[in-house]
Amino acid sequence: MQQQRERYPDDSMRWIGQSISGVLLIVLLAIHMIAQHYMVEGGLRDYEQVMVWLRSPWVLAMEIIFLGVVTYHALLGARSIAYDFGLPLAVQKNVNRILLAIGVVTFGYGLWLILTIYQQALQF
Amino acid sequence: MASTQHPSNSSKAYPGHVGSRPRQQMLRWVDPRHKSAGYLGFIFNRVAGIGLVLYLYMHLIVLSTLTRGPEAWDGFVAFAKSPLILAMDIVLLAGLLGHGLNGLRVALVGSGIAVKQQRTLLNGVLVLAGVLLLIGGALILVL
Incomplete structure (x- = not known):
């Protein structure tokens, strides 16, 4: 019981974080779907259209925020699922470390990808 | 504050509950028998969430095609x-709508808001997700 009490405040904050990031994702995803798919003939931007779209610093900022929020929400959700299976505390700590590492790598790779494409867009 | 676990569960199903074996927890988690509609919605959110996490990584791989120039990207667009x-896009849209709208319901109920109306909320989620899927799916096929 003591172990559960010690974790409880963290779990509450994570639950709030998961809810807030989920609401943010609904807004960001709606903008993404409409702008990237539903407003474009054919449903997908061709290379030239992507370059024109990504030149805007506002779009760049939105894509980076989107990447951060979706990575946070996804890995926190994966953590909740893992915890549903009643893992021992030692395993829980390893799960946290692994998911944190995956999150850092995912955000780092995604950020590199966005900035590389942004540079391409500026030179296009 | 409630945990991420749906409130209709017993305390034994508390996430991270140390006393039960993982295998038992897993069997309880995936067993749909004797479960309320709200709990099944909660399980749907978990399953859809796993699918969406996998899609996130697939999407990053697809977007990396943009770094290889116009021919690579336009080839992907044609594919x-x-x-x-297109059929998989509609399945993806169903997962996104279901996970997003049902997630809102879980967040509301888990916060103690509209707990008594959770059945109505679930029906509302199903109707809204269905309508948006029809519109979005039709647009995917028409565009």
Whole structure:
């Protein structure tokens, strides 16, 4: 019981974080779907259209925020699922470390990808 | 504050509950028998969430095609218009709508808001997700 009490405040904050990031994702995803798919003939931007779209610093900022929020929400959700299976505390700590590492790598790779494409867009 | 676990569960199903074996927890988690509609919605959110996490990584791989220039990306765009990919897009949209709207319901109920109306909320989520899927799916096929 003591172990559960010690974790409880963290779990509450994570639950709030998961809810807030989920609401943010609904807004960001709606903008993404409409702008990237539903407003474009054919449903997908061709290379030239992507370059024109990504030149805007506002779009760049939105894509980076989107990447951060979706990575946070996804890995926190994966953590909740893992915890549903009643893992021992030692395993829980390893799960946290692994998911944190995956999150850092995912955000780092995604950020590199966005900035590389942004540079391409500026030179296009 | 409530945990991420649906409130209709017993305390034994508390996430991270140390006393039960993982295998038992897993069996309880995936067993749909004797479960309320709200709990099944909660399980749907978990399953859809796993699918969406996998899609996130697939999406990053696809977007890396943009770094290889216009020919690589435009080749992917042509491939993405095949009927199979369009059908998968509709499945993806269903997952996004279901997970997003049902997630809102879980967040509301878990916060103690509209707990008594959770059945109505679930029906509302199903109707809204269905309507948006019809519109979004039709647009995917028409565009």
